[in-house]
Amino acid sequence: MKMTLRWYGSKHDTVTLEQIRQIPGVTGVITMLYDKQPGDLWTREEIHALKEEVEASGLKIEGIESVNVSDAIKTGSKDRDKDIATYIECLRNLGEEGIRLVCYNFMPVFDWTRTELARKRADGSTVLAYTQEAVDALDPEKMFDSIAGDMNGTVMPGWEPERMAKVKELFELYKDIDNEKLFENLVYFLKAIMPVCNEYDIKMAIHPDDPAWSVFGLPRIIINKENILRLMNAVDDVHNGVTFCSGSYGTNLNNDLPDMIRSLKGRIHFAHVRNLYFHSPTNFEEAAHLSSDGTFDMYEIVKALYEIGFDGPIRPDHGRMIWGEVAMPGYGLYDRALGAAYINGLWEAIEKSQTRGL
Numbered sequence: 377m378k379m380t381l382r383w384y385g386s387k388h389d390t391v392t393l394e395q396i397r398q399i400p401g402v403t404g405v406i407t408m409l410y411d412k413q414p415g416d417l418w419t420r421e422e423i424h425a426l427k428e429e430v431e432a433s434g435l436k437i438e439g440i441e442s443v444n445v446s447d448a449i450k451t452g453s454k455d456r457d458k459d460i461a462t463y464i465e466c467l468r469n470l471g472e473e474g475i476r477l478v479c480y481n482f483m484p485v486f487d488w489t490r491t492e493l494a495r496k497r498a499d500g501s502t503v504l505a506y507t508q509e510a511v512d513a514l515d516p517e518k519m520f521d522s523i524a525g526d527m528n529g530t531v532m533p534g535w536e537p538e539r540m541a542k543v544k545e546l547f548e549l550y551k552d553i554d555n556e557k558l559f560e561n562l563v564y565f566l567k568a569i570m571p572v573c574n575e576y577d578i579k580m581a582i583h584p585d586d587p588a589w590s591v592f593g594l595p596r597i598i599i600n601k602e603n604i605l606r607l608m609n610a611v612d613d614v615h616n617g618v619t620f621c622s623g624s625y626g627t628n629l630n631n632d633l634p635d636m637i638r639s640l641k642g643r644i645h646f647a648h649v650r651n652l653y654f655h656s657p658t659n660f661e662e663a664a665h666l667s668s669d670g671t672f673d674m675y676e677i678v679k680a681l682y683e684i685g686f687d688g689p690i691r692p693d694h695g696r697m698i699w700g701e702v703a704m705p706g707y708g709l710y711d712r713a714l715g716a717a718y719i720n721g722l723w724e725a726i727e728k729s730q731t732r733g734l
């Protein structure tokens with residue numbers, strides 16, 4: 377595996393490439409052109425400039441998270457083919473610049489959803505948290521207002537004010553889209569982009585829906601083993617792959633994470649490793665990566681990745697806000713650096729215990 381950190385670009389991220397370079401074992405970043413909206417073209421010049429900036433710091437771009445998919449593609453509405461043509465052009469430009477991994481998601485209207493961005497834990501750290509009760513009590517059109525005040529002056533991807541201003545329109549767009557229709561539209565999209573992915577060996581890695589169930593009555597499909605395997609079989613090409621996000625699939629305690637990893641052998645191209653602490657099945661918060669701080673057995677998750685021969689980029693996912701840091705919620709330096717060091721430690725121990733036969 378290749379240890380990476382997500383980086384939002386020098387204009388938007390509070391964390392610098394120089395800081396990332398000093399985390400032991402981190403060799404690359406997962407990044408994006410932050411100002412692009414779904415459906416926008418990423419030009420080769422823009423991608424090249426980003427690459428040069430990253431490489432000047434001694435790091436590599438190991439993948440893009442995300443090239444976002446437009447609502448027209450997700451809903452199969454009239455601009456779908458035009459947006460797919462633009463997406464293919466983005467992939468071609470990324471491929472020409474040597475980028476071989478693209479993470480994306482297929483969630484309607486809202487990207488990942490949390491109901492609190494700064495829940496205080498017993499140790500004084502603050503974390504992202506979710507309760508179903510809070511979602512059920514909320515008017516979806518107020519969702520943005522309810523969290524906008526907590527973003528520490530940053531704008532979180534998927535929650536851009538311009539997008540949230542259109543939330544009513546977006547709900548209207550999805551009113552006839554059920555799980556089956558959304559799945560069909562996803563397959564249509566993947567089949568259309570597979571030729572360019574094959575040409576440039578670009579691995580597409582779909583991020584699961586978070587939380588892994590329907591919110592506000594919207595369809596959600598990338599939520600469990602059955603559905604993700606169905607997608608792998610529907611477009612049976614290695615370039616149609618998975619971002620295995622333990623913190624997203626893990627929102628549903630019925631998902632057996634190590635078992636899912638094993639069942640996706642050969643198709644996991646990117647891994648997000650994160651721990652959650654559950655107060656109840658519908659009330660959870662993001663914990664430190666360490667197993668004992670949360671509910672998941674992180675050793676078993678990393679071991680499953682090791683055992684399937686996972687060799688793609690991995691990153692510590694959201695971290696807690698600690699030591700007084702002010703940053704985009706979930707994306708500070710300190711706790712993600714601790715997470716990277718911990719995952720590296722687990723990996724080294726697993727690798728050595730298996731290769732030395734201890």
Ligand SMILES: [Mn+2]
Binds near residue numbers: 583621623624
């Ligand atoms: Mn994730």
